[in-house]
Every structure is written in C-alpha cells, then in structure tokens.
Amino acid sequence: MIWDWGFTLEILPVLAHAAIVSIEATLLGFVIAATLGMVLAVIRIAVPWTAWTISVLVELIRSTPLLIQIFFIYFVFPKFGLVLDAFTAGVIAIGIHYAAYCSEVYRAGFDNIHRGQWEASIALNLSSWTTFRDIIIPQAIPPIVPALGNYLVALFKETPLLSAIAVLELMQTAKIIGSETFRYTEPITLVGLFFLAMSLVSAALIRALERLLNQRNAR
Amino acid sequence: MGIRTLVAMLAASLAVIAVLATQATYRLFLPGLLQGAVLTIEIAVLGSLLAVVMGVLAALARMYGPAPLRWLATVYVEIFRGTSALVQLFWLFFVLPQFGVTLDAFLVAVLALGLNVGAYGSECVRGAIQSVARGQWEAGTALNMSRSQMLRRIILPQAFIAMIPPWGNLFIELLKSTALVSLITLTDLAFKAQQMNQNTFKTIPIFTLVLLMYLAMSLTVSIGMRLLEKRASLGLARGRAA
Numbered sequence: 484m485i486w487d488w489g490f491t492l493e494i495l496p497v498l499a500h501a502a503i504v505s506i507e508a509t510l511l512g513f514v515i516a517a518t519l520g521m522v523l524a525v526i527r528i529a530v531p532w533t534a535w536t537i538s539v540l541v542e543l544i545r546s547t548p549l550l551i552q553i554f555f556i557y558f559v560f561p562k563f564g565l566v567l568d569a570f571t572a573g574v575i576a577i578g579i580h581y582a583a584y585c586s587e588v589y590r591a592g593f594d595n596i597h598r599g600q601w602e603a604s605i606a607l608n609l610s611s612w613t614t615f616r617d618i619i620i621p622q623a624i625p626p627i628v629p630a631l632g633n634y635l636v637a638l639f640k641e642t643p644l645l646s647a648i649a650v651l652e653l654m655q656t657a658k659i660i661g662s663e664t665f666r667y668t669e670p671i672t673l674v675g676l677f678f679l680a681m682s683l684v685s686a687a688l689i690r691a692l693e694r695l696l697n698q699r700n701a702r
Numbered sequence: 703m704g705i706r707t708l709v710a711m712l713a714a715s716l717a718v719i720a721v722l723a724t725q726a727t728y729r730l731f732l733p734g735l736l737q738g739a740v741l742t743i744e745i746a747v748l749g750s751l752l753a754v755v756m757g758v759l760a761a762l763a764r765m766y767g768p769a770p771l772r773w774l775a776t777v778y779v780e781i782f783r784g785t786s787a788l789v790q791l792f793w794l795f796f797v798l799p800q801f802g803v804t805l806d807a808f809l810v811a812v813l814a815l816g817l818n819v820g821a822y823g824s825e826c827v828r829g830a831i832q833s834v835a836r837g838q839w840e841a842g843t844a845l846n847m848s849r850s851q852m853l854r855r856i857i858l859p860q861a862f863i864a865m866i867p868p869w870g871n872l873f874i875e876l877l878k879s880t881a882l883v884s885l886i887t888l889t890d891l892a893f894k895a896q897q898m899n900q901n902t903f904k905t906i907p908i909f910t911l912v913l914l915m916y917l918a919m920s921l922t923v924s925i926g927m928r929l930l931e932k933r934a935s936l937g938l939a940r941g942r943a944a
Binding site: 485538539542543545546547548549550551552554555558559562640641642643644646647654657658661667668671672674675678679682683686 | 703707708711780781783784785786787788789790792793796797800801874878879880881882884885892895896899905906909912913916917920921924
C-alpha cells in the first residue's frame with residue numbers, strides 16, 4: 484500500500500497544528516521585511532550618501548543563501564552574547580533576507596512618483612518626513628502591493644528552511660513523523676499539497692487585488 | 703548596480719578571503735570548505751543546464767503545444783512554483799523511493815533544483831517571447847515562413863536578449879538553493895560548514911568564510927551574465943542604429 488488514508492487522517496491534525504507555526508513565522512517575518520525594507524528605501528532617498536552603502540548591503544544579502552544566514556544568526560550571534568531561540572533567530576533571518584528584496588520594490592515605487600510631487604512639497608515648505616508620510620508613500624504603495632504580495636508568498640515558501648534549526652514548523656513536523664513511523668510519503672506529500680494550495684489561493688488573491696488597484700488608478 | 707561595482711565587490715570579497723586565510727584559525731577551514739564549494743558548483747552548473755532546458759521546453763509547450771502537452775506543462779510549472787524547493791528536494795529524496803524509484807542524492811539535488819528553477823524560468827522565457835514585437839511575426843508570415851522557422855530564426859534570437867537578465871537572477875537563486883542539498887546529506891559547502899561547526903565550535907570563522915565564498919560565486923554569475931548581455935545586445939544595438 485503506497486498511500487495509507489488511515490495514517491493520513493491520523494497525522495493531519497498534527498500537521499495542521501504545525502502549519503500554524505509556519506504561518507506565524509511567515510507573518511512575523513513579513514512584518515520585519517516590509518518595515519525594514521521601507522526603512523532602507525526611505526533612508527536611501529532621504530540621506531543620499533547612504534545610497535551606495537545600502538545598495539551594496541542589499542546586494543550582499545541577496546547574494547548569499549538564506550539557509551546560511553539562518554545558521555549565521557542562530558550560531559554566530561550567541562558568540563556576541565545575543566542568544567536567540569530557534570524560532571526568533573529564523574524569523575529575524577527570513578525578515579532581513581526579504582527586507583533586501585522589499586527595499587528594491589519600494590525603491591521602484593518611489594522612483595515612479597513624479598518629480599513635481601517633490602518640488603511641490605518643497606514649495607509648500609514641508610519637511611522631508613511629512614513629504615514621505617503624506618505625499619510620497621500614499622502614492623507609491625498601491626501600485627507595488629502585488630509585488631509585495633508575491634514576496635509574501637515567496638517568504639512563506641521559505642519557512643521550511645526553519646526545520647534546519649529544528650523549529651517545529653510543517654517540514655520539521657513532517658520529518659519527525661517520517662522518522663518515527665518510517666512513512667515519509669504521506670507527511671511530505673501533505674506538506675507539499677498544503678504549500679501548493681496556499682500559493683495557488685494567494686496567487687489568485689494577488690491577481691484580484693491587482694485588478695482592483697488598476698481599476699482604481701484608471702478612475 | 704553597475705558592472706564595475708560588482709567587479710569591485712568580487713575583488714573585495716576575494717581579498718578578504720585571502721587576508722583571512724593568512725590567519726591560522728581561518729586557514730584551518732579553507733581546504734575543507736573549498737572541497738564543499740566544488741560540489742556546490744557542480745550541482746549549480748548541472749541544475750542550471752536542466753533549468754534552461756525545462757524552462758524553454760515548458761514555455762514552448764504552453765504557448766504552442768497541443769492541448770495535452772499544454773496542460774502537462776502548466777501542471778509542471780504550477781506544482782514547482784507552488785511548493786518550496788526544500789519540500790521538492792525532500793519529496794524526491796524520501797518519497798520517490800517508496801514508489802520504487804531510488805535516486806542517488808546528487809541526482810536528486812540536480813533534478814529538484816533544476817526542475818524548480820526551470821518552472822520559474824519558463825515564465826521568463828514566455829515573457830521574453832511575448833515581448834518581441836508583433837511585426838516580427840507578421841514579417842515572417844509575409845516571407846511565407848513556417849511557425850517553427852519564424853520561432854527559430856526571428857523570434858527566439860531576439861527573445862534571447864530579453865531573457866538574459868531574468869535568467870541571471872534565476873541562476874543566482876539556484877546557486878543559493880544549492881545550500882539546501884546539505885539537508886539531504888550531500889557534502890556541499892553548507893554541509894561542510896555545519897559539520898566543521900559541530901566538530902570545532904569555531905562558528906565565526908567558518909560561517910564568515912562560507913558567506914564570503916557564496917558571495918564570490920554569486921557575484922561571478924552576476925558579472926558573467928552582465929558581460930553576456932552586453933555581447934548579445936551588440937548586434938541588436940547596431941540593427942537599431944542603422
């Protein structure tokens with residue numbers, strides 16, 4: 484018997500429970516990525532001399548594997564006295580990694596804002612913080628929401644990497660079930676199907692959102 | 703980021719590795735890590751080749767294939783883009799043997815990463831083909847060419863140039879994903895790092911070197927793709943100017 488339905492039903496609740504951890508890691512990681520990415524993109528524009536440093540930093544983060552960055556934060560930070568539990572270390576690593584990608588998305592959004600908007604706010608004597616908060620960001624964000632959504636899905640698909648530092652998310656739980664029962668077919672296939680379902684649904688949502696935003700912009 | 707900055711970054715990272723290698727603690731780990739890097743490069747190169755083949759085939763099948771082939775390609779692309787590379791790797795490594803197909807870990811690594819990146823690649827091949835101006839197809843029709851002739855002689859050479867930058871990004875993604883194969887027991891760069899870390903607890907030198915080595919490899923790919931892009935678009939630029 485290649486596929487055992489009884490076993491499948493037995494492990495389903497355990498995996499569903501682990502899925503919550505994966506989703507938590509995704510949401511926390513994405514909050515870090517979206518915020519830090521925004522901070523990087525804003526500093527880059529507000530303080531021109533940082534532009535080069537930030538783009539090198541972004542390149543460094545994007546050029547090295549996330550798995551190694553997770554190991555780095557989990558194993559190296561304690562040497563400097565900063566001991567993090569596996570979940571926190573993993574979420575921070577994922578958050579920083581995707582912040583690099585998100586900052587490029589924000590940058591593209593900011594670049595699309597017409598120069599006249601900046602000039603107008605200078606003419607109105609607005610501070611650069613006010614300009615960002617009230618003029619630039621509200622116009623820059625809507626068009627890039629779908630791109631950010633794609634990174635949210637990509638980030639979600641990276642959460643299985645946390646199993647490498649033994650966080651009890653979906654993949655780790657599936658591996659544990661597999662090593663205890665010697666049945667890998669059902670747990671790993673279920674994990675795959677879960678990710679497939681989530682990403683198909685979110686792709687459809689992002690497409691719908693994109694259509695909605697386009698309509699609003701056209702109007 | 704300009705090609706000069708990339709070259710400067712590559713030179714800087716190699717220089718840092720060289721300087722660190724003069725210190726005893728770092729020099730101790732370098733040979734083992736380099737050994738791992740060789741496997742990483744092998745998997746990355748073979749995986750990239752498979753990804754290009756799969757990407758082109760899947761894109762052509764989805765755009766011009768008969769219905770069953772089109773569905774097959776769509777299912778392939780959706781499955782490999784919808785699940786994560788690690789899950790695919792584990793599935794091929796742990797589940798496939800239960801169906802009676804046992805592959806060696808190296809083959810699993812190349813297959814999983816190549817198929818994964820190929821699925822993303824098919825979308826960029828499709829985008830590049832669609833970005834070729836309609837008039838080019840019409841000109842082909844006017845010359846009484848068959849569709850495969852038009853594709854081969856007119857469309858694909860032009861689409862090729864548009865494909866280079868996104869494929870460059872994908873090759874770097876693939877190179878980074880090779881770190882995952884350490885989790886199915888292959889002794890690549892990431893595996894060597896973990897192994898050495900467990901044996902010696904010299905965490906800082908090991909992971910610093912590993913990050914620098916991955917950085918140097920990624921930058922090499924970036925620079926190579928930039929050069930290729932420059933070369934490939936030479937003819938096009940001339941054509942436009944004339």
